[in-house]
Amino acid sequence: MRTILIVIGIVLLGAGLWVVFGHGSYSQTDTVFQLGSLKATATHDKAIPEWLGIAGIVVGGLLALGGLLSKR
Template sequence: MRAILIVLGLVLLIGGLWVVFGHGSYTQTDTLLQVGSAKLTATHDKGIPQWLGIGGIVVGALLTLGGFLSKR
């Protein structure tokens, strides 16, 4: 249980730092026009919001500390 908390906390902490420093993004595809079977699409790269990265850092740090400080 202790090792799981530490590993999960570190993953969240590293992921949160990745987002805060501006490297986290995802691709969204929108259909602009569809006539029959022909389709016109647009692809956009969007960044993950900063608040989500900060939340990942906070939760990851708490889980990591909880894993290190647990008695068992």
């Protein structure tokens, strides 16, 4: 259990840092126009909100610290 907490904490910490430093984004595809079987789509790159990265850093740090300081 201790090792699992440490690993999950480090992964969340790393993902949070990745988002905060501006590398976290995802693609969203929208249908712009559709007429019968003719379809026009647009793909947009959207950034993951910075608050989500900060939350990942805080939760990941707490999990890793809790795993390191647990007695078992």
